[in-house]
Amino acid sequence: MLKLHNLTRVYQTEDVETSALNNVNIEIAQGEFVAIMGPSGCGKSTLLNTIGMLDSPSSGDYIFYGENVAGYSEKQLSVIRKKSIGFIFQNFNLIDELTVAENIELALIYHNIPAAERKTKVEKVMDKVGIAHRAKHLPSQLSGGQQQRVAVARAVVGDQKMILADEPTGNLDSAHGQEVMEMLQALNDEGTTIVMVTHSPAHADYARRTINLFDGHVVAQSVRAAEQTA
C-alpha cells in the first residue's frame, strides 16, 4: 500500500538544523496494523504526518499505491489525503461549535457526497461506534472516551482505507483507552490499515508489527509473537 524509501525530513530553523527523519525505509501492506514507538523527539509524529501527507519529505520517495507523492503540491496531496486517510489525534481535534453528527458529517462534505447519503452514512457510523444517542450533543458535553469515538467515526465515515492515530489513548483513562483500542482492532479486522503512534507497550500489542524509532532512524522492527509462529 505504501513504501518510504530513503526518506529524510530536515527542519531548518534560524540556526539549528534538525534531522527528524533520517533515511527511513518502511513498507506497509494494506490491512496491516502497525505501531510506531520510541522516545520523545525521535520523529514519531513527523513520520505519521509524512505518511498522512500533512508534511512532505526533504528527500527520498514516498510511494502511495504505486504513485510517488514525495514531490506533490499541497493541493495534489489533499485530494489523496481526503479520499484515503482518516486521522485520530490525542486531543480528539473535534470542532467545539458543531454537534457530534455535524463533526462526523464534515468529513463527507469534503467528498462532495449528496446530503441524504451523508445522513445515512453518518447514522450508520454513529451506531457502529456507539455514539448515536449523543448525536445532537456538542463535544464539550461528552466524556473523553466519547469524544474519541466521534473522532474514530469521523476518520472512517468516508470509507478511508487507512487510519493514522497519534497517541489516540494518550488523554484517556485505561478503561476508555482499551475501548478505543478495541474499536481500532475491529476496524482493522474489517480491513482498514492502521498506523498508530503510542507510548504504551500494552496498546502496541494490538498491532501486528511494531516499528521502533530512535533519533530519526528505524532501529528495530518486531512482529507479534503469535504471528511469527502462525
Ligand SMILES: Nc1ncnc2c1ncn2[C@@H]1O[C@H](COP(=O)(O)OP(=O)(O)OP(=O)(O)O)[C@@H](O)[C@H]1O
Ligand atoms: N516544525 C518543526 N520545526 C523544527 N523542528 C521540529 C518541528 N517539528 C518537529 N521538530 C523536531 O523534530 C524532532 C522530531 O519531532 P517529532 O514531533 O516527530 O517527535 P516525536 O517522536 O513525535 O516526539 P513526542 O513523543 O515528544 O511527541 C524533534 O527534535 C523536534 O524538536
